[in-house]
Amino acid sequence: xxxxxxxxxxxxxxxxxxxxxxxxxxxxxxxxxxxxxxxxxxxxxxxxxxxxxxxxxxxxxxxxxxxxxxxxxxxxxxxxxxxxxxxxxxxxxxxxxxxxxxxxxxxxxxxxxxxxxxxxxxxxxxxxxxxxxxxxxxxxxxxxxxxxxxxxxxxxxx
Numbered sequence: 001x002x003x004x005x006x007x008x009x010x011x012x013x014x015x016x017x018x019x020x021x022x023x024x025x026x027x028x029x030x031x032x033x034x035x036x037x038x039x040x041x042x043x044x045x046x047x048x049x050x051x052x053x054x055x056x057x058x059x060x061x062x063x064x065x066x067x068x069x070x071x072x073x074x075x076x077x078x079x080x081x082x083x084x085x086x087x088x089x090x091x092x093x094x095x096x097x098x099x100x101x102x103x104x105x106x107x108x109x110x111x112x113x114x115x116x117x118x119x120x121x122x123x124x125x126x127x128x129x130x131x132x133x134x135x136x137x138x139x140x141x142x143x144x145x146x147x148x149x150x151x152x153x154x155x156x157x158x
Contacts (some may be wrong), residue, residue, distance in 0.1 A: 003128035004079075006136055009047035011077040013040050014096075017067050028067035033093065036075055037061075037108050041089040044077030045112035048087060049124045056086060057111040058145050065095070065105040072096045073105070080136075081143030085121035086113045088143045109146060 015021075015036060023029040038055055045053035067073055075096045081088040089110045094102035116122030131137045 001123065001125050003126040004048055005128050005130065006078055006080075006133075007130075009077075009079050011040055011044040011047060011050070013043075013075045013077075015075070017069055017071045017073065018097075019069065022069060025052070026068065028056055028071070028073075030063065031069070033073075033106060034058075034061070034108075037091045037093065038110070040075045040077040040091045041108070041110035041112055043141050044079060044089045044091070045087055045114070047063070048079045048127075049083070051117075051122065052115045052144045053112040054115055055085075055110055056113045057150060059109040059111055059150060061106070061108045063106055065103065067105055074102060078139075079127055080139040081147070082124050082127040083147070085124055086111055087124055087127070088112075088146070090139065097117040109143075109151070 013036065019027050021028055021032045041055065042053055074096050075091055077089055077091045079087050080090045089112055091108045091110065093106035094103050095105050111114060113121050114124040129140060
């Protein structure tokens with residue numbers, strides 16, 4: 001199986017926050033943002049593995065700032081780690097201003113599983129890190145730490 005680079009599966013999705021997306025406090029409903037993040041994570045994983053992928057875990061979800069009506073949100077997904085059948089996908093959400101500047105409002109890490117045509121987990125292509133990009137190696141190393149924590153929590157019944 002041929003390895004894939006992080007750049008091979010980069011995904012970007014744009015949303016304008018409208019009234020059905022707003023909660024009772026006048027902010028973007030967190031569940032709506034979570035839905036969009038899950039879609040980006042799935043599309044990113046699918047681009048990496050060439051198959052459908054399913055969400056196995058939401059490892060981390062940090063709300064850094066709110067979003068409001070008419071805000072333009074940009075969600076970007078990238079694969080940070082690949083195991084045997086699963087991969088970790090990082091999704092960053094930014095509020096984009098009219099001048100094009102972006103401000104982070106959310107970061108999430110999802111564990112996605114590569115699903116074969118038979119509906120069962122199947123091997124995912126390895127991830128080929130760019131040796132000239134230390135950020136890719138840092139993401140990989142941090143993903144290994146998150147994986148160990150997930151395994152420890154599972155063992156402890158969480």
